[in-house]
Amino acid sequence: MSDFPDFLELQFINVKINYEPRSVQVCDYVTAKTKDLQAFGYSTLTEKCVLASVRRVLNKEKLTNVIDHFVSDDIILE
Numbered sequence: 001m002s003d004f005p006d007f008l009e010l011q012f013i014n015v016k017i018n019y020e021p022r023s024v025q026v027c028d029y030v031t032a033k034t035k036d037l038q039a040f041g042y043s044t045l046t047e048k049c050v051l052a053s054v055r056r057v058l059n060k061e062k063l064t065n066v067i068d069h070f071v072s073d074d075i076i077l078e
Contacts, residue, residue: 012025015029021076029074053068054075058075
């Protein structure tokens with residue numbers, strides 16, 4: 001994520017990990033989610049794309065692709 005510095009890198013979000021709520025840094029979540037989805041078959045996926053999905057979910061914007069939905073399933077909006 002160092003190539004794309006962002007204010008979200010310093011913020012925490014609540015996500016479900018093994019069905020348990022956890023507070024994690026956005027940059028850590030984006031890195032981990034990108035690696036998970038790359039291993040799942042999205043080999044060309046970038047952290048920039050996942051970060052854009054996180055922004056859409058947090059801003060409650062229209063979800064535009066499958067990555068948005070994967071991210072939406074993880075993030076707990078309050």
